[in-house]
Amino acid sequence: MNEPPLRILHVFRAPLGGLFRHVLDVARGQAERGHEVGIFCDATTGGARADAVFGELSEILSLGITRVPMSRYPSATDFAALREANALRGRLQPDVVHCHGSKGGVYGRLPALFDPGRRYVTAYTPHGGSFNYKPGSAQHRLYMGVERLLERATDMFLFESRFIAGRFEAYIGHLPRTAHRVVLNGISPAEFEPVDHSQAAFDLLYLGELRAAKGVDTLILALAALRREGVTPRILIVGSGPDEAQLKAMTVAQGVAEQCVFAPPGPIRQALEQTRVMVIPSRAESLPYVILEAAAAAQPLIATHVGGIGEIFGPRHRHRMIPPDDVPALAGAIRAMLARPVQDRQDEAADLAETVRQTFRLDTMIDGVVSAYRDALAARRTGRSAVTSA
Structure with missing residues (x-):
């Protein structure tokens, strides 16, 4: 009817x-x-x-x-x-x-x-x-x-x-x-098209609001910890928010400013193409689209176990998530991800994309x-x- x-x-x-x-x-x-x-x-x-x-x-x-x-x-x-x-x-x-x-x-x-x-x-x-x-x-x-x-x-x-x-x-x-x-x-079928990383100029990507709940300060501290070990990934930070000036100042104080490029909000796929791994260090989330979109595009991901992110990762990938507000855990996850063979992390990302395709x-x-x-x-x-x- x-x-x-x-x-x-x-x-x-x-x-x-x-x-x-x-x-x-x-x-x-x-x-x-x-x-x-x-x-x-x-x-x-x-x-x-x-x-x-x-x-x-x-x-x-x-x-x-x-x-x-x-x-x-x-x-x-x-x-x-x-x-x-x-x-x-x-x-x-x-x-x-x-x-x-x-x-x-x-x-x-x-x-x-x-x-x-x-x-x-x-x-x-x-x-x-x-x-x-x-x-x-x-x-x-x-x-x-x-x-x-x-x-x-x-x-x-x-x-x-x-x-x-x-x-x-x-x-x-x-x-x-x-x-x-x-x-x-x-999300739509078009968003499951894998992104092309052949021209990526950054190792890491953060995309989202620049405010306390998103945990970007934890990410900056993790970058500083890695720098002390001699690991200096470049990161693209895409977003805006009330803490933008404070976070920029923090990158200077922690000695990682030359590794960090801040950019205003823009299309997510353009940001994914410029980067090899996305990092979402949130303290609180609901069911974030930024994770859904990145996962669907087969972008390698590091994320905290908060909110509904575990529903996106599903039982096959939930073990990879890290606790929020844990600088050593975040630094370790970044170090391990960047050290993995590219094909291994892409295979893992493709498997997560299929999980998302079936559910969301x-x-x-x-x-x-x-x-x-x-x-x-x-x-x-x-x-x-x-x-x-x-």
Whole structure:
């Protein structure tokens, strides 16, 4: 039976990083399947890259792209942004409001808390967000209180990794009492084309945000430790963030500045082609796209065992992961990887790529999300509970 197209509004804060990549993939895929799709997000972040992407997408997102100023942390701007989000929902009359991240979760779900008879459904994908704050901290207690409150306004939880579903259960005290399922992030068939390293000028690559949670300081300390042994790999550091100046100064203080080249954010495959091994030394992650993309492209990888990265590596490769904040372990992993024959590390990378191909598929993700929407809508219209799956 042909089901009618849906009107879908995606609500999130910053057009940056893996969350943005996820929303773009889902929104584009939904529009290509005939659904009417719109986006509501921040106007002050994302820069030229976000402007270019939105310019391209504007032709296929029939519900438009609305951007207003939003702050990362709670502030007075939240009232204006929440008012704008509510007004937009009233004008568009969506069937689904899909909230992403903690701030998007507030903007999209708070009005629903006071509208139990609403015709639309709310879906929520945390993407780490509130669940990455240190347990016991004042911020963590505040955000978990908000999550408990807004659980009642959520028709469908869509966890992008089993790790975040587990975090919800651990920190809230139970799995969602409303419908929930895990729909893993997915990537496209084109991203499984292996990269060509024949012109690589760097031994190592870090690609991601330059902030404390990503552990780049640990990587710089590992480079300094290797330098004392006479091992001096060159590294390309691609990204931006609040700690950029501090990290650049740290490379000078640790005596490794001449080995490090910092570059602004750009296409990942261009960075992979310039480098032989990717290193992700994160302290916290959800299910990072940067690992998925690199693994799919058969890039040799060194990564910490945090968040959902173990789900990407799978049982065949999980033993290769290292603990976070462990400078000797990271230095040892880099030393061992660079000492291996090129063909050995490429064979290992190709095997990991096949693991990712079997589990993290773009079409499966898009179809799974839409199926969850339809179950939630049917449940709201009939008054029964939507089906929950692992």
